[in-house]
Amino acid sequence: MHTALRPSTRARRAATLLALIAGCCACGASLAAPPPPWWQQAVIYEIYPRSFQDSNGDGVGDLNGIGQRLPYLESLGVDAIWIAPFYPSPQVDFGYDISDYRGVDPQYGTLADFDRLVAAARARHIRVILDMVLNHTSDKHPWFIAAAASRSDPQHDWYCWNAGRVAANGQHVPPNNWVSLFGGSAWQWVPAVGQFYYHKFYRQQPDLNWRNPAVEAAMFAAMRFWLDRGVVGFRLDAITTLYEDQRLRDEPVLGGTNAQGDPILDNIYTDNLPEVHDVIRRMRAMTDSYPGERVLIGETYLRKTADIAPWYGGARHDELQLPMDTLFGLGNKLDAVAFRRRMVEADTELAGGQPLFVFDNHDNVRSIDRYGDGVHDTAIARIVAALLLTQRAAVLLYQGEEIGQRTATPQRVQDVRDPIGISGWPREKGRDGERTPMQWDTSNAQAGFSSNPHTWLPVPASYRTVNVATELAEPGSLLNWHRRLIALRRSNAALRDGRLVMLDPENPRVLSYARVAADGSAVVVMLNMSDTTQRVALGLSGAGLAATRLVPLLVSPDDRSERPVDEPLTLPPFAAWITALR
Numbered sequence: 001m002h003t004a005l006r007p008s009t010r011a012r013r014a015a016t017l018l019a020l021i022a023g024c025c026a027c028g029a030s031l032a033a034p035p036p037p038w039w040q041q042a043v044i045y046e047i048y049p050r051s052f053q054d055s056n057g058d059g060v061g062d063l064n065g066i067g068q069r070l071p072y073l074e075s076l077g078v079d080a081i082w083i084a085p086f087y088p089s090p091q092v093d094f095g096y097d098i099s100d101y102r103g104v105d106p107q108y109g110t111l112a113d114f115d116r117l118v119a120a121a122r123a124r125h126i127r128v129i130l131d132m133v134l135n136h137t138s139d140k141h142p143w144f145i146a147a148a149a150s151r152s153d154p155q156h157d158w159y160c161w162n163a164g165r166v167a168a169n170g171q172h173v174p175p176n177n178w179v180s181l182f183g184g185s186a187w188q189w190v191p192a193v194g195q196f197y198y199h200k201f202y203r204q205q206p207d208l209n210w211r212n213p214a215v216e217a218a219m220f221a222a223m224r225f226w227l228d229r230g231v232v233g234f235r236l237d238a239i240t241t242l243y244e245d246q247r248l249r250d251e252p253v254l255g256g257t258n259a260q261g262d263p264i265l266d267n268i269y270t271d272n273l274p275e276v277h278d279v280i281r282r283m284r285a286m287t288d289s290y291p292g293e294r295v296l297i298g299e300t301y302l303r304k305t306a307d308i309a310p311w312y313g314g315a316r317h318d319e320l321q322l323p324m325d326t327l328f329g330l331g332n333k334l335d336a337v338a339f340r341r342r343m344v345e346a347d348t349e350l351a352g353g354q355p356l357f358v359f360d361n362h363d364n365v366r367s368i369d370r371y372g373d374g375v376h377d378t379a380i381a382r383i384v385a386a387l388l389l390t391q392r393a394a395v396l397l398y399q400g401e402e403i404g405q406r407t408a409t410p411q412r413v414q415d416v417r418d419p420i421g422i423s424g425w426p427r428e429k430g431r432d433g434e435r436t437p438m439q440w441d442t443s444n445a446q447a448g449f450s451s452n453p454h455t456w457l458p459v460p461a462s463y464r465t466v467n468v469a470t471e472l473a474e475p476g477s478l479l480n481w482h483r484r485l486i487a488l489r490r491s492n493a494a495l496r497d498g499r500l501v502m503l504d505p506e507n508p509r510v511l512s513y514a515r516v517a518a519d520g521s522a523v524v525v526m527l528n529m530s531d532t533t534q535r536v537a538l539g540l541s542g543a544g545l546a547a548t549r550l551v552p553l554l555v556s557p558d559d560r561s562e563r564p565v566d567e568p569l570t571l572p573p574f575a576a577w578i579t580a581l582r
Contacts, residue, residue: 036497037293037295037321038079038127038293039079039080039233039293039295039321039322039354039394040354040394041393041394041489041496041497042079042080042394042395043077043078043079043080043389043394043395043397043486043489044078044079044080044081044082044129044297044394044395044396044397045073045076045078045080045081045082045396045397045398045399046081046082046084046361046362046396046397046398046399047066047081047082047083047084047399048061048084048362048398048399048435049061049062049063049065049066049083049084049086049095049108050094050095050435050456051399051435051436051437051438051449051456051457052065052066052069052399052437052438052449053065053066053068053069053438053440053449054437054449054450054451054452054455055067055068057450057451057452058107058450058452059450059452059454059455059456060107060108060450060455060456061108061437061438061449061450062107062108062109062113063086063104063108063109063113063114063117064109064113064117066081066083066117067113067116067117067120067121070120070121070124070126071124072468073124073126074124074125074126075483076402076482076483076486077483077486077487077490078126078397078486079125079126079127080126080127080128080129080232081121081126081127081128081129082129082130082131082235082297082396083128083129083130083131084131084362085098085130085131085133085237086104086105086108086109086114087099087100087101087103087104087105088100088103088104088105088106089105089138090138090140090204091105092138092202092204092205092419093201093202093204093205093419094418094435095131096131096133096201096205096237097136097137097138097139097140097202097204097205098133098137098138098141099137099138099140099141099142100141101219101222101225102222102225114229115229115230118229118230118231119230122230127232128230128231128232129231129232129233129234129235129295129297130226130231130233130234130235131234131235131237132222132223132226132234132235132236132237133237133238134208134210134219134236134237134238134239134242135200135201135207135208135237135238135239135241135242136199136200136201136205136206136207136208136238137205137206137208138204138205139203139204139205139206140204143155143158143159143218144158144159144206147159147206148190148192148193148197149192149193150192150193151193151194151195154214156193157209157212157214158208158209158212158214158215158218159197159198159206159207159208159209160197160198160206160207160208160209160244161193161195161196161197161198162174162175162187162195162196162198162248163175163194163195163196164187164189164195164196172189172196174186174187174196175187175196175248176248176249176250176251177250177251177253177263177265178198178244178250178251178265178269178270179262179263179265180199180200180201180202180203180262181200181201182201182202182260182419182420182423183260183261183262183420183423183424184203184260184262186198186199186200186270187199188203188206198244200238200241200270201238202419207241207244208242210242210243210275210276210279211243211246211275216279216282220282220283220286223283223286223287224286227287227290227294232292232293232294232295233287233294233295233296233297234287234295234296234297235297235298235299236296236297236298236299236320237299238299239276239280239298239299239300239320240271240272240276240298240299240300240301240302241270241271242273242275242276242279243273243275243276244269244270244273245269245270245273248269249269250269251265251266251267251268251269251270252265252266252268253265253266254266258424258428259424259427259428260420260423260424260428272302272307277310277311277313277319280296280298280311280313280319280320281313281318281319283296284296284313284318284319284320285318295321295322296319296320296321296322297320297321297322297323297324297356298311298320298322298323298324299324299326300320300323300324300325300326301324301326302326302327304327305325305327305342305345305346305349305350306345306349308323308325308349308350308353309349309350309351309353311323312350312351312353314351315351315352317351317352317353321354322354322356322394323353323356324356324358324396325342325346325355325356325357325358325393326358327342328342328346328355328357328358329357329358329359329360329367329384329387329388330358330359330364331370332370332371333371334371334380334383334529335529336507336508336509336510336511336527336529337508339387339511339529340502340505340511340513343391343500343502343513344502346393347392347500354392354393354394355391355392355393355394356393356394356395356396357388357391357393357394357395357396358395358396358398359384359388359401360396360397360398360401360434361396361398361434362398362431362434362435363431363434364431364434365407365409365433365434366398366400366401366405366406366407366433366434367381367384367401368380368381368384368401368404368405368406369406369407371384373531375531376531376573376574377404378404378478379556379557379573379574379575379576380574381404381478382478382481382556382574382576383527383528383529383574383576385402385478385481385482385485386485386525386527386554386556386576386578387511387525387527389482389485389486389489390485390489390495390515390523390525390578391500392498392499392500392515397482398434399438400438400439402478402479402482402483403439403466403467403468403471403477403478403479404466404478405436405438405439405462405466406460406462406466407433407434408432408433408436408457408458408460408462409429409432409433410429410430410432410433413425413426415432416429416430416432417430417432417456417457418430418431418432418435432457435457436457436458436459436460437449437450437455437456437457437459438468439459439460439462439463439466439467439468440467440468440469441467441468441469441470442463442464442467442469442470445459446459447459447463447467448467448469476558481554481556484554485554485578488553488554488578492523492553493517493518493519493521494514494515494516494517494521494522494523495515495523496517497517497518498514498515498516498517498518498521498522498523499515499516500513500514500515501513501514501515501516501522501543501544501545502543503524503538503539503540503543504536504537504538504539507534507536507537509528509529509530509532509534510526510527510528510529510530510534510536510571511525511526511527511529512524512525512526512527512536512538513525514540514543514545514581516545521580521581522545522547522580522581523553523578523579523580523581524538524540524550524577524578524579524580524581525576525577525578525579526538526569526571526575526576526577526579527575527576527577528571528572528573528574528575528576529574530573530574531573531574532573533570533571533572533573534570534571535568535569535570535571536568536569536570536571537568537569538565538569540565540581545581547565547581547582548564548565548566548582549562549563549564549565549581549582550562550563550564550565550569550577550579550580550581550582551579551580551581551582552577552578552579553578553579553580554576554578555575555576555577555578555579556575556576556577557572557575559577562582563579565581
């Protein structure tokens, strides 16, 4: 039975509590704000498992190979690894066509290998994020095999079906003009059921019907399977395409044709439909029920920065923690004005959400080739790395980006492995070029990736000079530039948590900004995005920043001399200066 406290007892306890609060405030303990979640300033490293490290000599990378390279990843300083799909798959789209969401394809290893990898990564303070493909399955998945066999099968409605139309000549015609991203109509006829199924991507990747609650239940169960095994979250492939227009309206024709010869359409009825946000909110609630700050990352190719805000859940922040800002770094022009605009947009148009910036991934020509000019490529790569790693943002690195690995685009159609490159040749050469094996060392002609001379994609000859071992031994290498940047980002309060202040905002050639910590300490970044010497007028006092000197923290070309802040600064071509204010 509860006994009421007497007034004198209540007073004594209140006084004691106030004293404790005062003590905590005086010493700066317990009442301090909780630390931000781990993912907020994370460096996440994408691993394309086929090409990272082969441990068994079959020419294909695998899970045990990733485990062998964990010491390197730890020394680089990454917080998490995102592993592209390794689930059982016919490999039509190299793993993005999944036939079993709860297993490991034998070419990559076993579930036991995966469990060991998670444990070994955790011991090195590296978290594991998986790629989860929710939009579609493989046509060899048991769900689809059943669905395509009979309209009466319970799983038939797990996919998107339509009878289409019958043309005057008796031919069955798709219900609308939708085209596959990888070429041809997005509808495939199945005589056994007398219907077409919809596929946004390859015909071997039928789209799931997310309007059926059973699909959501099954896919959430698959995600729980991996969360229970210790993964900290998921990168959600093609997440904006889960829903299609129920009325199956034709998409507007924009004119012209794509690499596959199909008309270019405005995908307003097959991409970024509002219904997807209800699913993401439920998914977020599910992952939030797990301990340890699990994270959802979205592959969100959108039209403008403001379109990303709803993917956080708007002001509620109850959807994705990290939708990718693919507008920021997946261009091809080193333009200070454009990057300045994107930075301001990310700082002001995301409803307070944490940006996630990316310059490289397994689907795009590597940034060193997109932004390089063929002469100053390494210097430009240092600028890209500095821009990426000094932002108020989480970041994605893709394997090989840190060493300046090149895109090795096939020169003959017979050498192409990526189906989109075969169907689109020569206008579209596919994505093999950015997926070639990781270049580790010069121990063999396979760059240390494999003992097998017949790797799944050939190793470019550039491995002789562009490789991890060589660059680790060179203090001024691009790899060591990345390592120092990541270490500085982690240790410096302004780079870790500071607000963004744009400087010299009218300069068309130099991008300058400050990161300012709560205690007033600041880091100034200046990036000369031109091949000529440029003068910079920071205007620190006008920006509310008081200092007398700029003290170099990390500078390219190397220059360790301090500068007075009241004098105009001269930056060499393609210089990257990261300095502290004193």
